Amino acid sequence: MNLRIIFFSFYFFCLQSANTQPIDYSADRDSALKTCDEHFYSGQRQEANDCYLSLLSSSTDALIRAESAWRVGDLQAANAYFRTGVEINPESPRVRTRWARLFLMTHQNSDAIQLFEEALELNAEYLPAKLGLAAVAAGRFEDRAKALVQGVLEADELQLEAHLLNAQMSLEEGALEAADESLNEALMIAEQKGLPPLEVYALKASVDLLNDIVESEWTDLSLNFNPHYGDIYAIPAHFYVITRRYREATELLFKAVSIQPDLWSAHAELGINLLRTNRVNEAQHHLSLAYDGDPYSAQIVNTLRLIDSFENFQVLERELPEIEADVADADKAKRPGMILRLHKDEAPILEEYVASLVAESIDVFSKRYQFELQEPVVAELYPDHDDFAVRTSGLPGIGLLGVAFGYLVAMDSPSGRGEGEFHWGTTLWHEIAHVFTLESTNHLVPRWFSEGVSVFEEWMTGPRPGRHIPLHVLDAMKEDKFLPILDLDSGFIRPTYQGQIMVSYMQAGLICQYIESRWGQAGLIELLRLYRNGAVTAEAIEDGLGVDSNEFDEGFDAFIDSEFQSVLAILDDWKEHTERAHVAANEGNWESVLDSSAASIDMYPDYVEEGDIYILHAKAHEELGQIDAAIATLEQYWRLGGYEPGVLHQLADWLYESDRSGDAIEVLSDVIFVAPLDESLHRKLGDWFLESENGELALREYLAFLATSPHDEASAHYRLARAYKQLEDQEKTREHLLYALETAPHYREAQQLLLEILR
Amino acid sequence: MRRVGIKTLLGAPMRAALICFVFSVIGVVTNAHAELHYLIVAGLGGEQRYQERFEAQAESMAQAALRSNGDDSNISLLIGHKASRESLIAELQRISEVITAKDQLAVFFIGHGTHDGEQYKFNLPGPDIDGETLASLLENIPATQQVVVNTTSASGAVLESWASEGRTLITATKSPGERNATRFGAYWAAALSSDEADINKNGAVTVREAFDFAATKVAESYESEGLLATEHPAIVGENSFALNLALLQERVLMTAELEILMDELDELERDVETLRQNRGGMDNDVYLDALQSLLLELALVQREIDDVRGIE
Incomplete structure (x- = not known):
């Protein structure tokens, strides 16, 4: 196979710690690294560092040098050695896969995917590369992750990382038993192969956590194995986060960074969680620490910028x-x-x-x-x-x-x-x-x-x-x-x-x-109560509603x-009539629009979503000079929840012109929930409120109007003055009249009102 | 050529005997001897909807011009097939012959423009006219106060080549690369008849007021639709910023009595301006009291003027 060697741009501009490097469970990890790895996994950091540095200077193998450089935190050197490794051994899927893992760790997923795929082109059955792709997909919550992992396990059921990924995905879906089964498999493989069990422990602790066992035996086992393994807290925290238990996640993440202060991913997650609970200054502190240690994360940078x-x-x-x-x-x-x-x-x-x-x-x-x-x-x-x-x-x-x-x-x-x-x-x-x-x-x-x-x-x-x-x-x-x-x-x-x-x-x-x-509103409240007490959905449905989940599903069907x-029976016909109405509108055939849109509305009167059928129907009436019918159509549209702001403005204007100012105000007030930054909305609504002697609401609208920085600021102040006058606030009336006239000294209406109030 | 085509739109010209006019709101008077000439050109639409749009804009601008000048003798409207290259050149040459240095000129180009990387062209029925030819024709016009408004697509291409001493130049786009049909023309037309554009409420819309209004509306229209703006209006040359482009009401005859009152009004307005400029550091209550005193006086003079003019 003639694969080109790709020279990725790898922007490592400073020495970095690599203590967040995931464990390499692959069977073909070079045995020369074993001693150093054992120091590393047991938390003997100084010994591990010395060991890797020694390998770095003594080994002539580019891959061993790359792995050693990575572990001592020199990512730039690791990248260079991986590149050399690929040049020397372009047919090796191993080198590309490990290089891809380096990219993955520095959040350059697309480059990582490319390298994993190149490795698979060299050897379509190379399982570590498949697992790499599965890890990317799982991190993005993509469904295909499961199929990838399944494929790996079918080829070799002793792939420890595959079981870990399965466990992770099961936990994310709340399938705790399935997760535990995967982890038991993983634990057995770790023991058999003498691989570090730390990630298994962390996921086991996660299972306990989601089963409301806060003091997990797996945490103790992990800390005995490596007292500085922060992920024993950070990994369970992830499952708290995705189940939206941010406060509990925060507590765990604080523990993670206390035993492993250079666990940058935990600092980042902690910062983001603190922000979710409005603890902005603390969030900034931990995100800044995370950035110092891991400047490659877009999430960290973006959150700090936020x-x-x-x-x-x-x-x-x-x-x-x-x-x-x-x-x-x-x-x-x-x-x-x-x-x-x-x-x-x-x-x-x-x-x-x-x-x-x-x-x-x-x-x-x-x-x-x-x-x-x-x-x-x-x-x-x-x-x-x-x-x-x-x-x-x-x-x-x-x-x-x-x-x-x-x-x-x-x-x-x-x-x-x-x-x-x-x-x-x-x-x-x-x-x-x-x-x-x-x-x-x-x-x-x-x-x-x-x-x-x-x-x-x-x-x-x-x-x-x-x-x-x-x-x-x-x-x-x-x-x-x-x-x-x-x-x-x-x-x-x-x-x-x-x-x-x-x-x-x-x-x-x-x-x-x-x-x-x-079951009434009480049914919903009861489910909340049961969830608060720790029930899962099957229990909550059965205990709260008195039916099992199958019965519930049948009832729901x-x-x-x-x-x-x-509605479902006429859906195709409805679409056809609606389409026909749009075609007729494009041709300007308004009689035909009227017929087709009327048929659509008759079939499914509640529908005011995409398709704009009511709007089209009203437009046809308008084009045919039937304004009253257009108003009636749009009123129905509005009462059903239609909210297109231009349409509601038109309806409000028509209602106002028809001496239905109360209805016009009601319609226009709903535009606030859709397009509140439009100055004309507030001006018009304020004018109508003022006319209807509702000074309080006129004032609210005119204040909003002024806040939009309208082009004609003098008229905004004049309107405010009128609202204040209606509310009998003489001083504010005077003040806003003076502001209006300050900008526009010839403003006749403002002059007259000023003369009137100071008379 | 339809030099005074507005006659057909608005009927007979207003009485020609008026010698001197006063704006509907007193206090803003143009140079008594200067005349404001308008040239309004609606170019080729290409499609019916654009043709109708451009002509409607041109006619709206012409209405504003007529309202402001009182008669149509200095208003040239080139529209439809009359807006040919030949007619436009002839009209600009004619204006250059009749206009004097003390007069004022307002030119509005409406339609599509193109830029091929080197040359700007204004699209007209028949052959287009290029930017250099127009620059040269405009340069020959002796009026020392000029406003040239190019509302076409790619109009930013002429920002440098049409700039001239004494001329305020306005374009719908900031560069030749903004090639989509523009919205600026519609808002420019609206500005000349809009109370909202008249920021100081003196009854007249200046060049600056019209530009600010139109540019704001253009930006808002794109923003409200969630679209990236494909045009960014530009203005260069401050000389004619304060020129009153359009009155919002018909002119009325000036009398000696009115002239005295207007002088008073002018003085009060200057006092208000002086007070505003000296506001820094002044206590707000003190400032408002002083402002109130001047504005009250101003309002009373204004009322007197309105009484004389018979305005309700």
Whole structure:
């Protein structure tokens, strides 16, 4: 085989510690390294270092030199020796595979994959390379990792790393028994082959941890073997993180870095976790340490940059209204409030709306789930989606718009996406629901149930009315792709087809709706209680709802049939009519648009998602001069939860022109949840509130209008003056009139009002 | 050529006997002897939707010009097939003959522009016209205060070659590489008739006000759609920033009484400006009190002027 030698760019610009190097379990590791490795694995760091340095100067084998240089932390030299090794021995899959592992350790996954694949081109059955690819896939929560590992075990069931990967993936899915079985195999192989058992111990301790055994015997065994093996805490911490038990993970990570201060990955994870609980300064400290030791991690760099960017944010603390004395005792009357982290350019516009929605959601969920929050809710809104993405990197199955880490919620701000692209009010509502499900169960709630409650609450109590299910989810429903309840978490964590995460969200929401319809809200509350007490889903369903998981799945299937059978039956016809309406619209044939869109709406009146069928129907009416019918169509669209901001502006204008200013205000107020940064929204809404003698809300809108830095600032001040006048605040009226006239001395209306109030 | 094509749009020209006008809001008066000439050209749309759009923009600008000048004698509107290369050259040559150094010139080019890496061209029915030819024709016009607005795609290509002493040059794009159809023209047309553009509320939209309005609206329109802006308006040459491009209401006749009141108003306005400039370090309450005193006086004079003019 004639393989080209690739010279990778390897940017090692300083000497690095390599103590986070994973254990090399491959059978063909050179025996010359064995003595040094034994010192290394048992925590005899100085002896190990001396040993590797000795090999480095005495060995003539490039691979041994590379491994030794790597272990003493000289990654640049290791890279150079690996390259030499490939030049000397281009047919060796071993050298390329180990080189790939070096890249993997420094987060250069694509280069690592390329080398693993080259190794497999040299020897298609070279198992360490297959395991390397499996490790990359598992780290990305890709489903193909399982098949790769399975392939390795079929070829050689004594591959220790394959069992470890299996255990890791099983643990990530909550399959603790399967994980334990894999680890027993791994332990036996380690003993047989005399391989270091440290990673097996760490995963064994993880199994114990997830079984609520905090003091694990495996931890003691590990510390006896190597008192400085930080991963005995850091690896279990990973499973706390992916099950969203961030506080517990933080405690373990503190232990990890205390026994192994140069475990940079643990410092990084600790920093990221501290940030998830709003401990910003400590987070920055540990991330900085991690960066000093591992400058190759994009996650570390991006998180540090995110923290730096916090100087552009305002931190706003708000109280919640006190509970009335007759419904709570005095101690409970004062509730924890909220902390908003908003970009300083947007805070003056968004603060009131965000604070109001957070307060409302807390009120609603406190009652519906009978749980009082113990800490303030922290809500972060990022104008730059990349900043939000930093918050979620490395976590499986996390929503694209928002995330809740417990009391801390992070999400895109309305400007993080194109205007009207997402309903930020619904996203915030969804995330605050997570705060309740996470905190009321001490983070023991499984992902599917937490997501399910959040989706269910979007539909039942959120700012956007109606149950909204995307078309591809209906297709999945039709194709019977919903998972049994006991497997639903895997649909979030390790999806097997495009769009499965969204399908899983919707299924979870529908399951909660099913529970509520059959067992009432009490059913949902009872499940939360059982989860808090440590129940797994099978137990919670059986104990809380009195049915086993099979019966539950059958009941849910029947519920789906009753709710969607009629829709699924006409889905193809609906698509055809909708398509026909769009084609007719492109041709300007509005009569035909009217007919086809009417047929679509008749078939599936609740649908206001992609396809814009109501909008098209209204447009056809408008084109045909039937404005009243267009208004009626758009009103229906809006009442069903349609929220396209341009359309709602049009509807509001039409309603206003039809002397229905109250309805116009109601419609336009909903645009705040979609496109709140639009100055014309606040100006218009303020004007309408003022006309309807609602000075308080007019003032709120005009303050938002001014905060948008409108081009015509004088008119914003003039409007504020009018609102203050309506509220009989003479001094503020005067002040804003003077600001208006300061910019525009000839502003007649402002002059007249000034003369009037000073008369 | 349709030199005064606006007549067909708006009916007969306004009375020609008016000698001197005052803006609807007193206090902003152009040089009594200077005349503002407008040349508005809508180029080739290529597609019907663009053709309609460009012509509508040109007509809107022409309406604003008519409102401001009082009659259409100094307004040239080249539109549709009349906007040919030949007609445009002829009209620019004609203007160069009738305009004087003390007069003012406003030229608006609307449509598509192209740049092939070397040369800018303004797309017209028939042969296009290149940037160098236009630069040369504009250079021959003696008016010492000029505003040239090129709203076309790739218009940034002329930023250097059309710059000239006494001329404020505005382009829809900052470089020739911004080649997509622009939105700037629509917002420029809107600016000339917009209260919102009139930041100081004096009833007249200056070059600077119009540019700020249009540039802001362009940026907002892309931002609100979540799109990367494919145009970045540019402005060079400060000489004509303060030129009043358009009045927001019809002109009215100036009288001696009005002239006195306007002088008073001017003085008060200067006092307000002086106070603003001296604000640094001043206690806010003290500042607002002083400001109030001046603004009240100004409002009263304004009211007197309105009474004289019979404005409600």
